[in-house]
Amino acid sequence: MPEGPSVERWLQAFRRSVEKQKLIFEQHPTIESRTAYEGIGEGGDNTLVIDRMCEDTVFAELETLAAEGHAFIAVSEERGTVEFGDSPSTRVVIDPIDGSVNARRMIPAHSLSIAVASGDSMGEVAVGYVYEFGKGEEFVGVLGQGARVDGVEFTTPEGDGMELVAMEAGKPSRVIPVAEVLDGHAYRIRSPGSIAISLSYVGAGRYDGMLTTRPCRSVDAAAAQLIAREAGAFVAFEGLELSNAPLDLERRYQLAGACTEGDLEILSRAQAAIENPA
Numbered sequence: 283m284p285e286g287p288s289v290e291r292w293l294q295a296f297r298r299s300v301e302k303q304k305l306i307f308e309q310h311p312t313i314e315s316r317t318a319y320e321g322i323g324e325g326g327d328n329t330l331v332i333d334r335m336c337e338d339t340v341f342a343e344l345e346t347l348a349a350e351g352h353a354f355i356a357v358s359e360e361r362g363t364v365e366f367g368d369s370p371s372t373r374v375v376i377d378p379i380d381g382s383v384n385a386r387r388m389i390p391a392h393s394l395s396i397a398v399a400s401g402d403s404m405g406e407v408a409v410g411y412v413y414e415f416g417k418g419e420e421f422v423g424v425l426g427q428g429a430r431v432d433g434v435e436f437t438t439p440e441g442d443g444m445e446l447v448a449m450e451a452g453k454p455s456r457v458i459p460v461a462e463v464l465d466g467h468a469y470r471i472r473s474p475g476s477i478a479i480s481l482s483y484v485g486a487g488r489y490d491g492m493l494t495t496r497p498c499r500s501v502d503a504a505a506a507q508l509i510a511r512e513a514g515a516f517v518a519f520e521g522l523e524l525s526n527a528p529l530d531l532e533r534r535y536q537l538a539g540a541c542t543e544g545d546l547e548i549l550s551r552a553q554a555a556i557e558n559p560a
């Protein structure tokens with residue numbers, strides 16, 4: 283486990299943040315009230331006021347943990363990299379809203395995604411937390427201890443072909459080459475709009491696979507990749523070793539996940555068919 287708070291203490295902080303975020307969404311109940319911007323975040327996307335408000339709820343919890351004497355580096359989509367305490371090694375990787383466009387458009391599938399890592403690579407993530415605000419489900423993965431949804435352990439089922447594949451970041455021009463490769467391998471394509479949710483769902487066998495058609499940031503994937511792998515699913519960051527996939531805001535990844543290695547290989551092949559993935 284990374285230096286710092288216990289897993290339970292981290293989860294308590296994340297759950298408090300979720301409760302505050304639910305109030306933010308209640309107080310912004312229309313597309314109009316959620317469509318207010320304030321500049322560009324460190325992750326490179328336009329920042330919505332609700333992105334910043336949701337991020338503030340997480341940072342309030344991090345400040346409490348720091349006041350308890352814990353040291354860590356926060357890497358967050360809007361604020362960027364923020365150090366708490368002296369010479370921290372633990373990293374907290376935060377996407378305050380994964381699926382901001384869904385949240386803005388009043389579509390329920392969006393999530394809070396937070397990963398806690400002992401170092402600066404995907405392979406060092408020790409706790410993955412994804413809260414999905416539509417159904418209100420909490421996905422947690424703990425390194426070496428499996429994955430849970432609302433406290434109940436789950437494992438990835440053995441695949442039997444791909445009935446459902448989730449396609450994320452679905453820019454129309456990129457969908458065509460991917461669809462051509464998937465034709466004959468996938469029965470239906472879904473576009474949920476939150477990478478963290480899609481990948482967590484692969485872990486739970488709700489989707490047989492998922493892929494991005496545009497490279498994602500580490501904040502989108504850090505938590506769910508552990509949840510999916512702890513459940514037994516397979517995840518690929520462009521063929522990189524997990525220890526070589528950094529947890530920062532600069533690197534972008536073509537991400538894929540599947541219930542079986544064979545299906546993951548098909549999804550990676552579909553990504554490779556995109557001409558200009560960046």
Ligand SMILES: [Mg+2]
Nearest residue numbers: 359377379380
């Ligand atoms: Mg976001």
